[in-house]
Amino acid sequence: MSRALVLYAHPVPDSFNAAVHETVVTTLKASGWEVDDFDLYAEGFDPVLSRAEREGYHDVDTNVRPVARQVERLLAAQALVLVFPVWNMGYPAILKGYFDRVFLPGVSFVMRDGVVHPNLTHIRKVAACVTYGGARLRTMLAGDPPRKVVTRTLRYTTQARRLRYLALYDMNRATDARRAAHLARVARAMEGL
Template identity: 65%
Template sequence: MSRALVLFAHPLDDSFSAALHRTTVETLTARGWQVDDCDLYAEGFNPVLSAEERRLYHDTTRNIAPVHGYVDRLRAADALVLVFPVWNYGFPAILKGYFDRVFLPGVSFDLREGRVAPALTNIQKLAAITTYGGTRLRSFLAGDPPRRIVKRTMSRIAQAGKTRYLALYDMNNVTKDRTSAFLSQVRSEMEAF
């Protein structure tokens, strides 16, 4: 059975992001995936990289100790699905902190003679499901960092054969029809994932 790690990063359980999260988990489970549902807020994940963690960052024999449980979950996954809102053209701080603390040398990448080599080769599929307050044009003009990081950087370190980036833009002006259509799109994508 394939295992998916779903990382969810939104503090409100009645948000549209929470509805996207529920749809994702329910659909993957119904399709036979073993889902490790990691709600970073509900789990009380601490996103702050401590001074000691930074000192040990490149020491691959000791750097995972503070987050070993999260590293174990990431290493056990065949697929990684991120569900988050885009805030200020970036990831929510808790998700960025997860990347800073868990995507470590020896975990998500290796340094070989000063060059980065992928290390998350267990991740065969990668998806991001997100919402933006602004329009697609405004996001494009700002460089759309989350899209670039998922599509260019994360897919490379995971060497994912399949990468999907599903985004609903302009949440500030969204209609019920658009949110319903996006939920249906997410359901369809996760059924085919």
């Protein structure tokens, strides 16, 4: 059985993001995936990269120690699914901190002769289920950084064969019908992951 690591980053249990998260987890399980559901807030993940961690960042023999369990979960996955809101044109701080602390040299990439090479190539499928408060045009004018990180950086790091970016823009004015349609779209994407 293939394992999907779901990284969920929203602090409010009755938010629309919680509904997206539930749709992702339920649909993946129903589709035969073993799901490692990592709710960053519920599990109390500490997103702060400490001075000691930064100073030991490039020491591949020891850099994993502070986040060994999270690295183990990442290395066991064949799919990575992110569920998060876009705040201030970026990831929630807790998710950004996850990437800072867990996507380490020797974990997500290796350095050879000063060049970065992907190291999460066992992850063959990546999906992001994202909500934006702002409209698509405003987000595009700002460069849509979260989309670029997922579709470029994560794609490179994993060499994913399949990548999905499922965004609901203009969440602040989304009707019940638009939210329901987004949940249905997420479910279809997870069925085909």
